[in-house]
Amino acid sequence: MTIMEDTGVHILGSELPAMFDGMKLAAVAAVLYIIVRCLNLKSSTARPEVIYQDTPLSRYLFKSCPTMTREYIPPLLWGKSGHLQTALYGKMGRINTPTPHGVRMFLPMQDGATATFDLFEPLGDHSTGDDVTMVICPGIGNHSEKNYIRTFVDYSQRQGYRCAVLNHLGALPNMELTSPRMFTYGCTWEFGAMVGYIKRAFPHTMLVVVGFSLGGNIVCKFLGENRFNQDRVLCCVSVCQGYSALRAQETFLQWDQCRRLYNFVLADNMKKLILLHRGTLLGMTSSNIGHADLNRLYAATSLTQIDDNVMRKFHGYGSLREYYEKESCVHYIHKVSVPLLLVNSSDDPLVHQSLLAIPRTLAEKMPNVMFVLTQHGGHMGFFEGAVLFPQPLTWMDKVIVEYTDAICHWEKRQPVNQKSTNQDLDSSRQSTGMKLSG
Numbered sequence: 001m002t003i004m005e006d007t008g009v010h011i012l013g014s015e016l017p018a019m020f021d022g023m024k025l026a027a028v029a030a031v032l033y034i035i036v037r038c039l040n041l042k043s044s045t046a047r048p049e050v051i052y053q054d055t056p057l058s059r060y061l062f063k064s065c066p067t068m069t070r071e072y073i074p075p076l077l078w079g080k081s082g083h084l085q086t087a088l089y090g091k092m093g094r095i096n097t098p099t100p101h102g103v104r105m106f107l108p109m110q111d112g113a114t115a116t117f118d119l120f121e122p123l124g125d126h127s128t129g130d131d132v133t134m135v136i137c138p139g140i141g142n143h144s145e146k147n148y149i150r151t152f153v154d155y156s157q158r159q160g161y162r163c164a165v166l167n168h169l170g171a172l173p174n175m176e177l178t179s180p181r182m183f184t185y186g187c188t189w190e191f192g193a194m195v196g197y198i199k200r201a202f203p204h205t206m207l208v209v210v211g212f213s214l215g216g217n218i219v220c221k222f223l224g225e226n227r228f229n230q231d232r233v234l235c236c237v238s239v240c241q242g243y244s245a246l247r248a249q250e251t252f253l254q255w256d257q258c259r260r261l262y263n264f265v266l267a268d269n270m271k272k273l274i275l276l277h278r279g280t281l282l283g284m285t286s287s288n289i290g291h292a293d294l295n296r297l298y299a300a301t302s303l304t305q306i307d308d309n310v311m312r313k314f315h316g317y318g319s320l321r322e323y324y325e326k327e328s329c330v331h332y333i334h335k336v337s338v339p340l341l342l343v344n345s346s347d348d349p350l351v352h353q354s355l356l357a358i359p360r361t362l363a364e365k366m367p368n369v370m371f372v373l374t375q376h377g378g379h380m381g382f383f384e385g386a387v388l389f390p391q392p393l394t395w396m397d398k399v400i401v402e403y404t405d406a407i408c409h410w411e412k413r414q415p416v417n418q419k420s421t422n423q424d425l426d427s428s429r430q431s432t433g434m435k436l437s438g
Helices: 002-039 056-064 082-092 147-158 189-201 214-225 245-251 256-276 278-283 291-298 303-309 311-315 320-327 353-365 395-413 416-431
Strands: 049-051 103-108 114-120 132-137 162-167 206-212 233-239 340-345 369-374
Touching (some): 056 395, 103 189, 132 147, 132 189, 132 214, 147 162, 189 206, 189 214, 206 214, 214 233, 245 303, 245 320, 245 353, 256 278, 256 291, 256 303, 303 320, 340 353, 353 369
Parallel strands (some): 132 206, 206 233, 233 340
Antiparallel strands (some): 049 369
């Protein structure tokens, strides 16, 4: 009996190391599986999907913009994860960011607000020999000092572009508000004031309009609001916008792709920005914001709550739905007749797939619109690199400049009488434009 018991203990003891080895292998396999799934390593790289109509201009753009049509290859280890692309952009903006030197301009607004923008002169001649100015609208709560803006401005300057970058009202940490109003999702007043100044100060310059994320909504709305806003505009580029605030906020309350978590983080950042200016927002007699509104702001956990309690009241909207409807470019973008490039990423965790039906439909119906959809890139990431470390310049930076260069050369090749004819056709299209569903 004793011999049998000793033998049993001996057998069990010999099996324990093998059992632990199996558990270790299972744990390693589980970790590797999670890493592969989270980093989306099994996803293959691909060329961007480009939706457009077959026109002489689109054929010319395909020949002149190789970056837009060739395979986009993100960093191997993490670049296929839209979450990591978005997080790296949100935390760092860009890698090895340059510091362009510009001049800050101040523009008094009719309601007492003070709009500001930074002006950067070109660092060389443009390839066409012409004077071209990029008028740039950053993302939510952003300004010219953000790393991704600095990287893009430096690159554009070196390609011969003058750059004017709007600082969203209330976004600069060292700039006090002079009226009880901040930037909103679709208010175009400050951007319009900057564009007007550029047109007056540089009467011979042509404009390239660029908008990032929320800025994409603002620039498309600005161009579509009034036909005269498109005068002297060569083209417009919008990157990673959501097109319809009403539909976007509905999806922002969902947990799919951690969208609700992103909503909470963005709301917290927005809350801090508003509270930074609470003295001005409360202290002026013309303010629509009261103590009760700011008290509700402290408890807000979503952008919807902030928009309802504070943001819509800057312009006196009676309801949240009215605010979203009136401030979304989806109701104006079909009136934009200049060449329009819309760029989005399929793995953008902030922009739901259903919203991409808007630019897709637009590109299918309007000959001046080109919609580029990448498989990877996240929200405003679009990093490129071999394995781990991304390059300072992103795919997005290259595509924007490449596209605008091509448009500038295309415009220079057109005879004067053809340009006049195109302007007449644009005016006609304005009056018969289609309607997109918001």
